[in-house]
């Protein structure tokens with residue numbers, strides 16, 4: 001596994017005009033609100049409170065750029081699909097996400113995080129079509145597998161892979177399953 005020498009929150013962006021321009025490569029984490037994006041970033045970077053997390057959806061409202069070892073970024077995106085957000089704010093987030101993908105040319109991996117119990121939602125389908133439009137290498141992370149029975153995990157993963165024809169990686173921030181595999185994938189992406 002990669003040695004994490006240094007992590008720095010470089011920028012927090014609420015408005016399109018503030019999007020970061022930096023040619024260093026980016027691993028992007030997207031997904032519905034509350035699926036565990038920010039927690040996964042903390043797990044991957046061995047930090048407890050780097051990215052703010054919450055049991056109520058809608059915690060991350062900005063795009064957060066974490067620079068790792070001065071070399072590449074993890075990008076934490078605001079979660080989509082959270083019903084309780086006022087329509088106006090939702091539109092603002094959706095716009096910000098859209099602009100991000102139009103603007104950002106250095107995405108080496110889009111990690112779409114889903115709740116392994118819920119599977120793919122309509123919002124995720126939209127995100128996948130955006131990813132396909134921009135030709136982004138995409139990985140689905142089936143998160144919170146600690147909440148599934150062991151014999152269900154393989155079944156769910158295989159079903160998703162067959163449906164979507166995209167690699168699916170089971171993950172849990174609670175017990176660390178998938179962490180090593182995700183780092184392997186990221187390191188491979190960084191070498192290409």
Ligand SMILES: Nc1nc2c(ncn2[C@@H]2O[C@H](COP(=O)(O)OP(=O)(O)OP(=O)(O)O)[C@@H](O)[C@H]2O)c(=O)[nH]1
Nearest residue numbers: 034035036037038039053054055058059060079173
């Ligand atoms: N059981 C379990 N709970 C998890 C896991 N990962 C995250 N959670 C919990 O899920 C909730 C949401 O986590 P966040 O990391 O804040 O989710 P998020 O996707 O960043 O949410 P937004 O910022 O609203 O988009 C928190 O209560 C976490 O503790 C996991 O692997 N297993």
Ligand SMILES: [Mg+2]
Nearest residue numbers: 037038059060
């Ligand atoms: Mg978050």
